Amino acid sequence: MRYLLVALGGAVGAPLRYLIDRSIQARHDTVFPWGTFAANITGAMILGVLTGAVMAKVASPDDQFLLGVGLCGALTTYSTFSYETLSLFEAGSRFFAAANAVVSVVAGLGALFVGLAFSQAVF
Template sequence: MNWLLVIAGAMVGAPLRYLTDRIVQARHDTVFPWGTFTVNVTGCFVLGLLTGAVVAGAASSQTQLLLGTGLCGALTTYSTFSYETLRLTEDGARFFAAANVAASVVTGLGAAYVGVTLAEVLWA
């Protein structure tokens, strides 16, 4: 029955990704993919926080399946990140493509670290 938890989380994560992407991107008049960047960094933070909570015993493995695998798995998107970076390169926006890669990796890792650290503060 664990797969039902993953499905339930994904049912929320996928539309949340789409709606967040559209709302964020509509507010920025640039070729930089702010919507995808936002959902990916947010997902990294939530997954870091959740992982820290599970390690501290404050969240169950079922919660990890629901929110980590299901919600965050559907919320974040490596394929769209890759496609948008390739599109930027093909359109001659190489600076934005490089900025997308660098900012996504650095900020995503930073967000996961902040999430884990916050979980340690809250539940250690």
């Protein structure tokens, strides 16, 4: 049953990531990968809220598989983040490559903690 939950979550997360990426990148005329950044930060915040809900026992282990492993696993993408950072570096945009690496990690952790704090305040 959990395989199905992961598959269902992933079936929503993957196209959602693509839609977020394309809609945000279409609005920015820059080499910085804002779309991937936004998808990753969104997923980190969702995971923080979910973690807080599980800790408060208002979400179940099945919710973790559906939303945490499936949805967030497909929504966030370390491989695209890594590829885009390397591409920026190879294209000579070293500042943007470094900014992408540092800001993505810091903002991702920050979003996770904000989501967790939000969840703990609500639940």
